[in-house]
Amino acid sequence: MPSAVSSLDPANQRAWEALYASTSRFIWGADAVGFLRPFLAPLRQAGWRRRRALDAATGEGRNLRVLLEVADEVKACDASPAALAKIPTDVAARITRVQCDLAHTSFADGEFDFILLSDTVETLPNLPEVLRELRRVLAPDGVLVCNVPEPEGDVAGVEMEPVDGTAFLYRGSYYFRFMREADFLAVLKGTGLVALRSEIQEWTEAAHPGFRDAEHRHRSRVFLLAPDQASAAPSGRGAGAS
Numbered sequence: 001m002p003s004a005v006s007s008l009d010p011a012n013q014r015a016w017e018a019l020y021a022s023t024s025r026f027i028w029g030a031d032a033v034g035f036l037r038p039f040l041a042p043l044r045q046a047g048w049r050r051r052r053a054l055d056a057a058t059g060e061g062r063n064l065r066v067l068l069e070v071a072d073e074v075k076a077c078d079a080s081p082a083a084l085a086k087i088p089t090d091v092a093a094r095i096t097r098v099q100c101d102l103a104h105t106s107f108a109d110g111e112f113d114f115i116l117l118s119d120t121v122e123t124l125p126n127l128p129e130v131l132r133e134l135r136r137v138l139a140p141d142g143v144l145v146c147n148v149p150e151p152e153g154d155v156a157g158v159e160m161e162p163v164d165g166t167a168f169l170y171r172g173s174y175y176f177r178f179m180r181e182a183d184f185l186a187v188l189k190g191t192g193l194v195a196l197r198s199e200i201q202e203w204t205e206a207a208h209p210g211f212r213d214a215e216h217r218h219r220s221r222v223f224l225l226a227p228d229q230a231s232a233a234p235s236g237r238g239a240g241a242s
């Protein structure tokens with residue numbers, strides 16, 4: 001039985017699809033999200049490189065050029081066909097695009113050495129299910145990088161209606177939940193993932209056409225996650241989903 005909040009998922013996915021289809025402009029811009037290069041820099045300096053990467057909920061693919069710098073093979077998935085269609089053609093030619101529901105993907109167990117989940121944790125009504133699924137498709141020695149926006153950024157509280165004790169609907173359509181470190185670590189429990197390290201990152205983004213009208217500041221805690229070696233690896237497509 002889905003919870004009241006996770007039942008918001010289909011409407012949430014439709015809202016993103018309508019947004020991407022509403023304009024030929026990039027909603028998120030052409031540059032990688034502000035935390036990505038600074039967070040990966042120490043890993044790259046240490047010679048870190050990955051064989052198979054997944055940009056989970058890639059949107060219009062603004063982060064794919066960075067993934068192509070650190071991985072041999074890159075897949076990009078999103079629920080929105082309109083978003084996937086907007087990935088620039090030179091990038092699209094070098095990756096594999098997959099329409100997906102992050103809670104139930106078609107990827108194999110342990111398929112990826114590196115998963116990026118950028119600016120998406122806070123937008124998922126069914127976050128625990130998605131994290132369990134990403135754990136399933138992550139290799140035993142793989143890592144997952146994600147950011148978790150904190151309540152202090154410019155975007156929290158603006159045009160947001162509460163939907164329960166902790167979450168909001170932005171402009172009546174888009175689900176958002178802002179979490180502090182302890183909240184996210186509590187969500188992680190039971191997903192089979194553990195945090196190896198985290199740090200606060202702040203950056204500025206330009207307005208997003210049709211979504212956010214002015215330049216704004218982001219503040220997120222960025223996490224490096226890995227499979228919990230103490231927990232048994234889930235197996236089979238969608239295993240572990242409730």
Ligand SMILES: C[S@@+](CC[C@H](N)C(=O)[O-])C[C@H]1O[C@@H](n2cnc3c(N)ncnc32)[C@H](O)[C@@H]1O
Nearest residue numbers: 016028057058059078079080100101102118119
């Ligand atoms: C705020 S956007 C972030 C896009 C991209 N990661 C970036 O950093 O530009 C959130 C994305 O999550 C996607 N999404 C939402 N729910 C999803 C689901 N259940 N499965 C796959 N993608 C989903 C939306 O279509 C949207 O592209």
